[in-house]
Amino acid sequence: MAAVVDALRAFFAPTTFVIDAENPGDVVARENLLDRAMGPERRRKSSEKLRSGRLPAEGLAFVARDVDGHVIGTVRLWNVEAGVSREGHAVPALLLGPLAVDPAHEGKGIGGMLMRAAIEEAKNRGHGAILLVGDAAYYERFGFFASRTQHLVMPGPFERDRFLALELRDNWLEGTAGLIVASGRKLAMPPVRRAA
Ligand SMILES: CC(C)(COP(=O)(O)OP(=O)(O)OC[C@H]1O[C@@H](n2cnc3c(N)ncnc32)[C@H](O)[C@@H]1OP(=O)(O)O)[C@@H](O)C(=O)NCCC(=O)NCCS
Secondary structure (H helix, E strand, O other): OHHHHHHHHHHHOOOOEEEEEOOHHHHHHHHHHHHHHHOHHHHHOHHHHHHOOEOOOOOOEEEEEEOOOOEEEEEEEEEEEEEEOOOOOEEEEEEEOOOEEOHHHOOOOHHHHHHHHHHHHHHHOOOOEEEEEOOHHHHHHHOOEHHHHOOEEOOOOOOHHHEEEEEOOOOOOOOOEEEEEEOOOEOOOOOOOOOO
16 A cells, blocks of 8 residues: 555656666765755764664665656665574674655655665565664554564664564564674775875
8 A cells, every 4th residue: 555655656746756776976965865864963873883884785775866867865774683593693684774865855755665675675685674773653664663673782872662673584583682783794995004
């Protein structure tokens, strides 16, 4: 039903948009959009500790573009370990965020389209679960609930009722407990120059 509503919104919206893979030329526009949509406080979130210095999960960084190709929405997913299983193994998962839509284009179904594209591709790539910290009232429509994160902990302050998960594979998070840890590919740092 929500997919139908998204499609109707997109159909009647005054401008159309497409969901696309993010490319290196989108970085500046994406960062500007995040500052506009979320403000500078976004860099102080606990989720940021899991993203800082890392690349997004392979094939899981998306943008929404307007008809001229400008970035008007963004979502990325990140590799993490979601605590340990009952058997003591680290449980691989994804962390979603930030999700943001240009304030000038809110309410047209773009956020929903980004979420559905991200979830579908994560599933196609064989991932087991997606975690995020956000408003349950928004994310429940995509199947995210706090019940699956009860025994998991973010690396910093977080509100438990905003710590949500969607299982892409049955019972992927069943019995998992512990700290969320970054596990994605590290950003290549420029070589350090030594003084002559
Ligand atoms: C949240 C956000 C991504 C939604 O994008 P969008 O393109 O406007 O979303 P959609 O058009 O797909 O969906 C709009 C619906 O979501 C609802 N919605 C938006 N934000 C919501 C929120 N925080 N809580 C509950 N519902 C919310 C709208 O009221 C609307 O409801 P309706 O379907 O009953 O009319 C966008 O508002 C945004 O970028 N906000 C600022 C950044 C942010 O808060 N990101 C998410 C972190 S929790």
